[in-house]
Amino acid sequence: MEEVNEERRQVQSNGRCRYRHSYVIFSILVILAMCYYVIVNENSETWKATIGVLFQKTFHNKTSSETLNTVTRGIVSPTTVTRGIVSPTTVTRGIVSPTTVTRGIVSPTTVTRGISAAPWKPPDPYYVAYPHKYSFVINEPEKCQKENTFVVLIIPVSPGNVAARDAIRSTWGSEKVVADKTVSLLFLIGWPTSEDSEKLQEDLLRESEKHHDILQSDFWDSYYNLTIKTAVMLEWLSAYCQNAQYAMKIDSDMFLNVKNLVNLLLPAPKQNYMTGLVARNAMVLRDPHSKWYLPITAYSPFHYPPYALGLGYVFSLDLAGKLIEAAQHVKAVYIEDVFVGMCMKHLGIDLTNPPDGSLFNVFPVDYNRCHYSKLIATTTRSLENIVNFWRDLQTPGPYC
Structure with a gap:
């Protein structure tokens, strides 16, 4: 009889362990899901406005919606600029992609149409994307x-x-x-x-x-x-x-x-x-x-x-x-x-x-x-x- 009771206690103990293990895993998954939700929403607004060069953004104007490579309100990054030389940048719709430069002027340009997507929204309608590092595409450095x-x-x-x-x-x-x-x-x-x-x-x-x-x-x-x-x-x-x-x-x-x-x-x-x-x-x-x-x-x-x-x-x-x-x-x-x-x-x-x-x-x-x-x-x-x-x-x- 004692052996049967001991066996029952062991089964109950194992069940409680499995329950606690499942509860811990479920709690971790819930916390991760919450963190993902917060980060995604933060990135779509304030974070992306502040460190926009780390994310892909979409721009909207009266005539079109365009996706640029690593852009914040018309910012193209990264670019390497030395005395008016831009090399190379990845861009779309009238923006330069890899370029030959003479006298600080980007020429010729390779242009592709942008991909239509939902417009990126600034944190507020009166947000100004400055300070930020902007680069010269056409320059007269001397x-x-x-x-x-x-x-x-x-x-x-x-x-x-x-x-x-x-x-x-x-x-x-x-x-x-x-x-x-x-x-x-x-x-x-x-x-x-x-x-x-x-x-x-x-x-x-x-x-x-x-x-x-x-x-x-x-x-x-x-x-x-x-x-x-x-x-x-x-x-x-x-x-x-x-x-x-x-x-x-x-x-x-x-x-x-x-x-x-x-x-x-x-x-x-x-x-x-x-x-x-x-x-x-x-x-x-x-x-x-x-x-x-x-x-x-x-x-x-x-x-x-x-x-x-x-x-x-x-x-x-x-x-x-x-x-x-x-x-x-x-x-x-x-x-x-x-x-x-x-x-x-x-x-x-x-x-x-x-x-x-x-x-x-x-x-x-x-x-x-x-x-x-x-x-x-x-x-x-x-x-x-x-x-x-x-x-x-x-x-x-x-x-x-």
Whole structure:
């Protein structure tokens, strides 16, 4: 009898062991499943936004959804860049794949259509993918050194806006020497995003070979990436143009009186100097219908710090590196001129008001030969205005 009871106890003990073993395995599987769920969801949002170069992402624009190799909001990585040379990158739809490079220009390109997939979503609608390491696909790394530049003009422009580039090249962009000072000109472009992006990219390469005045970086060229565009401009200036004394960021729809710009800069400070149409105590727009709307979650103060309107501002070249350093500590907003003002505030550097409030104009100024001979920059209503106004100012005779 005792042997039977002992046998029963042994069977019960073995059953309890098997039960505990099964329970432990089941618990481990549940924990692993939970971890997998959390990681997948985190990777699809915040983690992928932060360390996007480690994951494959999908981009969406108004015309298409495209999958790029290791991309974050138009970022192509990894790329190896040395003095403007990109080699090699794996890309799709108008983006370069293995390349032959001469003079910092990527040519020719091998292009394939992207794979349609669900669009990647940023952590929030006002997320700006900066800081991040962007690379130059088309570069002019020796521009400032070769031309012994005094002031370099950087014009952000969309890839397809050839008309604006040609209008500027034939007017104020053609003024290369003023008062024995060299003025250099460069157009800054991102990746084309339209349906004809493959052709646009090929056209850009040919245009660059002809004029040698184009910089192109690997971010999507769009309105909401203007802050990235400005940061890339500052990075280029810091890396390739430190021998120059000043730079001006100016929009492609502007009329610029280059002579007056140079005359303004001749006696200007060589350090910590930025001027333009300076906005002070500007209120943050909370109306969701506004083009410049920013929610409290993106920027909580009620007023912006002082900033120079993005239509055209001038700064000493020492600020390029300082602003890039500040940008590593300031949360980026998509309004590029405001972001530059935020970086200036972080540096504790105030902006300089222009000596005359009429030098920089946010609204188009009706043409008057005398008036245009005195201003520095103004918005215009058309490219035709830019051409006609500039030509009239070049004709002999008194201005006033």
